[in-house]
Amino acid sequence: MAAVQKVPDIVVGRLPVYLRALQVMAAEGREITSSQELGERLGISSAQIRKDLSYFGTFGKQGTGYRIPDLIEHLRRILKVDRTWDMILIGAGNLGHALAQYQGFTPRGFRLVAIFDNDPEKIGRPIGPHVIQDVQELPEFVRAHRVQIAMIAVPASAAQQVADLCVEAGIRAILNYAPIHLKVPKRILVQYIDPAIHLQQMTYYLGNEG
Ligand SMILES: NC(=O)c1ccc[n+]([C@@H]2O[C@H](COP(=O)([O-])OP(=O)(O)OC[C@H]3O[C@@H](n4cnc5c(N)ncnc54)[C@H](O)[C@@H]3O)[C@@H](O)[C@H]2O)c1
Known part of the structure; x- marks a missing residue:
């Protein structure tokens, strides 16, 4: 039996980019690429x-290209977004509000199911279609709804504490918007979104004229 080949992370990272481009082509009414x-x-x-x-196998035929709907389905299955993933958001501030209103999650496989904060002024208030819940209710909610994904949008000073709470509750993947590295067990998947890091990666390559 052939050994299962480990797919490099960099390849996995490109798959969603392929999927997004293919979905744009499909929206343009295209069938083949x-x-x-x-x-x-x-x-x-x-x-x-x-x-x-x-x-991931053989896609398309030599000379005829890929059937876009088929390749989309394959990639959705490979990335496991052929289902809907529930996720929670912690931090109902400026960024939290933007994330709560973002329409781009649902069509791509993600459903925001609850938003938590620790500010008594905010708890109970509506945010998009949700009502902000007390972060103390997070563990029970995560367990009851078997949520696996959390987005953290609290200040950096609170992010580790929030991450610990998520991990303890059973969260398995964290999308961290706070500009701080999280210490979590190895089994927990973490992705960081920090625009300043991306900007700094570009400024390295910019000239010194500015
Ligand atoms: N990645 C990005 O694109 C991006 C952009 C802007 C800001 N940020 C970062 O995102 C985070 C949020 O930014 P913001 O502008 O929305 O801040 P904000 O101050 O407007 O909102 C933070 C929210 O977190 C809540 N909070 C604080 N401690 C908490 C805790 N222990 N438990 C639950 N809720 C808690 C606050 O009550 C507040 O509602 C910050 O870390 C910021 O640096 C990231």
């Missing part, structure tokens, strides 16, 4: 795209 066209749209070589997809 090629690794060349996808590569041109994304600034990635066609060979790289073919190699990335080859980790």
